[in-house]
Amino acid sequence: MTLQLILKLVKRNFIALKSLFIPFVVTASIMLGLEYIITSIINNDYILERHKDLPSLLKFVNAI
Structure with a gap:
């Protein structure tokens, strides 16, 4: 896979899952x-x- 394709897939995933x-x-x-x-x-x-x-x-609260 080329870097350009990976970046395109990452961008599309971020846009699709921005509600999360x-x-x-x-x-x-x-x-x-x-x-x-x-x-x-x-x-x-x-x-x-x-x-x-x-x-x-x-310290107790911080551990929880």
């Missing part, structure tokens, strides 16, 4: 953002000093 790709990309982006927020809260010095149980709770 767009929600997947949006959902994956939101999940990655939430993961980053939870991880940054776990490592926050203010949270570590003032709330003893919150980092362990967030």
